[in-house]
Amino acid sequence: MSTTDTADAAPVPEAERRRDPLRRMVALARPRAGRFALGVLLGAVATGSGVALLGVAAWMLATAASHPGITALGVSVVATRALGVGKGVSRYLERLVTHDAAFRTLAEVRVRVYRRLAATEPFGRFRSGDLVSRLVNDTEATLDLLVRGLTPPLVSLVTGGVTVLVVTAVYAPGGALLAAGLLLAGLAVPWAAAALGRAPGRRQAVARGRLSTSLVDTLHGAPDLIAYGAMDRQVARVYEADEELTRMARRDAAVLGLGAGATTLITGLSVWGTLFLGVLAVEGGELDAVSLAVLVLVTLAAFEIVAPLPAVAARLGAIRESGARLFGVLDTPAAVAPAVRTGLDPDGDSAVRVRGLRVRYTPDGPWALDGVDLDVAAGETVAVVGPSGAGKSTLASVLLRFRDPDAGRVELGGADITGYPADEVRAVVSGVPQDPHVFASTLRENLRLARPEASDDDLWAALRRARLADDVAAMPDGLDTRVGTHGLGLSGGMVQRLALARALLAAPRVLVLDEPTAHLDPDTRDAVVEDLLAAAEGYSTLLITHDLTGLERVDRIVVVRDGRVVQSGTHTELLARDGWYRDVHPGL
Ligand SMILES: Nc1ncnc2c1ncn2[C@@H]1O[C@H](COP(=O)(O)OP(=O)(O)OP(=O)(O)O)[C@@H](O)[C@H]1O
Known part of the structure; x- marks a missing residue:
């Protein structure tokens, strides 16, 4: 259940x-x-x-x-x-x-x-x-x-x-x-x-x-x-x-x-x-x-x-x-309707297809997403960028089934996720939130949250992939190091890598990285983005960000403004075109 x-x-x-x-x-x-x-x-x-x-x-x-x-x-x-x-x-x-x-x-x-x-x-x-x-x-x-x-x-x-x-x-x-x-x-x-x-x-x-x-x-x-x-x-x-x-x-x-x-x-x-x-x-x-x-x-x-x-x-x-x-x-209304079917194939095709997606937070409120079409092919990395309030996090919420679409479809490998149990969707789509929580426990327990039966080998593999293994190996107690409140303080970059390792352990096929570098300084930000994208290789990945540095590494960039997709293309293509991306890109 x-x-x-x-x-x-x-x-x-x-x-x-x-x-x-x-x-x-x-x-x-x-x-x-x-x-x-x-x-x-x-x-x-x-x-x-x-x-x-x-x-x-x-x-x-x-x-x-x-x-x-x-x-x-x-x-x-x-x-x-x-x-x-x-x-x-x-x-x-x-x-x-x-x-x-x-x-x-x-x-x-x-x-x-x-x-x-x-x-x-x-x-x-x-x-x-x-x-x-x-x-x-x-x-x-x-x-x-x-x-x-x-x-x-x-x-x-x-x-x-x-x-x-x-x-x-x-x-x-x-x-x-x-x-x-x-x-x-x-x-x-x-x-x-x-x-x-x-x-x-x-x-x-x-x-x-x-x-x-x-x-x-x-x-x-x-x-x-x-x-x-x-x-x-x-x-x-x-x-x-x-x-x-x-x-x-x-x-x-x-x-x-x-x-x-x-x-x-x-x-x-x-x-x-x-x-x-x-x-x-x-x-x-x-x-x-x-x-x-x-x-x-x-x-x-x-x-x-x-x-x-x-x-x-x-x-x-x-x-x-x-x-x-x-x-x-x-009595708080559920943001997602009760499941009406089960059996979302956890090993199916990992392509994401969004069509005509409309979402608003109140029945008469403005549309946070107003007819979004988006494709992420299996194994592709797509960055969703746009100004604050454009609707990027709302898109992440819908993909992780925290919120139902008011209209439109969100498909995973051809199956509309609406109507499937949230747990089944989240076995396929894993998210790294903007501000991940580090629990006051050991590193091992923090990681096992995603997969309680994971062996130490699994944990080290995830840490290696998230490029955190060397840091953990250097800690006196390794995986038993206590972190969080009353424990060892982790840097912002380490917290993001820990969250990524946690997300990878859940063995998803789609990764949603929601503003993973929002709280990091510019130098760390670049390194973390590089590591996250390297770790995400092979997954269908959606990188949600308003920070435009390092996006030359992604396959495609989609610009969202006022709940709509206004531009789409590679970093080079978007820089060559008039539009929001070129206007605000820090390199120019
Ligand atoms: N829980 C909520 N209740 C009501 N309105 C919301 C809620 N969350 C977001 N919104 C509204 O929906 C719109 C899109 O917000 P969203 O957070 O998706 O944008 P964003 O692009 O992720 O912005 P940011 O980069 O600042 O996080 C905004 O107008 C916002 O005010």
């Missing part, structure tokens, strides 16, 4: 997008509804045992004074033990079942988020810190909702309802009072807490995203910030974001405190009310003293059931906002 072309890439219907994020988050758990129901049942047994335990204990203490028979005492002792053990065991099982179901749901959500990211181009939409916050905090809010927001209210409903029924059976006014108290503490107080927590909760998820963004910006931009003396201002921005979160946490704590206080007040009033009514009933002969003792303690215990609800309700605002941010990622 392809990692990117799944049903997850299908567009999300408008009606679904408009649904309350909380409901949508709960719906994520639908495949595990049975387990959650079992969790609720076990939770109800645990809380019910707690209430019954206090009831039996009260009965035992109250009857002890009247010297009951040994059988009655024995039964109540056994019941106390059974309820005590039952409470612990069922609570443990409830936690096990609900956490297991919630963590499994979370794992599925994570996979869906990553698949959606793989099927879209969201990195331009979300800033990296904010994206991290969505991937970690906002996704984990699902867990919070399922564990704390779903099971406890249902458990309260079941246990609270049963307790009210039992108390009503013993003494109806006590049952009515308990019902009123539980409704107030379990519904009105959480409702007020939810209302008070809604606005700060919404701001909290956004503020957390802002803090992550400013932290990532500070870390990544540290050299520039220090060079321009702007570090203090940036750190102040981080503090500001942090203080905003602290302010909200304080407000959260105040809401929680108020909720807990209100619940305690209602509990106290209910217990006193039951006692007052009960004493009157005992005096009137409607109730016996032992039942009164049981009633009062059961009432007290019943409020334990609803005690956690205000805290949960106060969190709902933040959870809803996290849900909205999570679905913001999940």
Whole structure:
């Protein structure tokens, strides 16, 4: 199964997008509804045992004074033990079942988020810190909702309802009072807490995203910030974001405190009310003293059931906002349609044929590519050049199947790549990006990313081809040298060669080199282009660049402007003709 072309890439219907994020988050758990129901049942047994335990204990203490028979005492002792053990065991099982179901749901959500990211181009939409916050905090809010927001209210409903029924059976006014108290503490107080927590909760998820963004910006931009003396201002921005979160946490704590206080007040009033009514009933002969003792303690215990609800309700605002941010990622339209066929021949002809290719990023936006025709014969090297914004990188995105054409065809060996799984296309077409990432790991692991089963011989062959083998051989730990963050720093040229070796290891037939020298100084640039082109010999290669040096080495040059091919020919031919290439060529 392809990692990117799944049903997850299908567009999300408008009606679904408009649904309350909380409901949508709960719906994520639908495949595990049975387990959650079992969790609720076990939770109800645990809380019910707690209430019954206090009831039996009260009965035992109250009857002890009247010297009951040994059988009655024995039964109540056994019941106390059974309820005590039952409470612990069922609570443990409830936690096990609900956490297991919630963590499994979370794992599925994570996979869906990553698949959606793989099927879209969201990195331009979300800033990296904010994206991290969505991937970690906002996704984990699902867990919070399922564990704390779903099971406890249902458990309260079941246990609270049963307790009210039992108390009503013993003494109806006590049952009515308990019902009123539980409704107030379990519904009105959480409702007020939810209302008070809604606005700060919404701001909290956004503020957390802002803090992550400013932290990532500070870390990544540290050299520039220090060079321009702007570090203090940036750190102040981080503090500001942090203080905003602290302010909200304080407000959260105040809401929680108020909720807990209100619940305690209602509990106290209910217990006193039951006692007052009960004493009157005992005096009137409607109730016996032992039942009164049981009633009062059961009432007290019943409020334990609803005690956690205000805290949960106060969190709902933040959870809803996290849900909205999570679905913001999940609802992002896929840049590529789900695959409709498979079986792109990985060993077929490597000719690339583009006809009438049109692409735009928004439905009514300008065309980034507006009717491009392009041919790269098997083994040919074609440079695509043009000014910034001409559409060169968009062409690379389409070839690597990061983006679907809006019109036209892109063929690999005669097969239209649209409709094939992205993984199959990328087994044929490999790209070297403008700014390759070096992972904080060994050189070996950085290379094996492209082909995990590659042997050291394969790695050295790729390194030799990318002209990096001598440099790696000179490193003290060879392939085991640690690179990336906290590792050996690689020069810009080495990073590009490493990325090329990685791309070659994927054993493609078509290479797309997207601005491989964009971040290099002019001397290195020339050497890297020469090495890349030498390494690419035999592959159908598309060299995308706005740097016109060294292009005499490629077979053909295509000039793209405003999304259209405006010139095509060899370096010598284009220099001999009027046009953009001759106008901007640095050699002239
Ligand atoms: N993710 C995006 N969302 C919206 N518009 C985009 C996006 N990426 C590119 N564009 C637009 O599409 C057009 C072509 O951009 P593209 O990046 O393909 O050009 P380019 O020739 O590669 O430029 P450069 O050399 O500066 O990278 C530009 O007008 C650009 O603003």
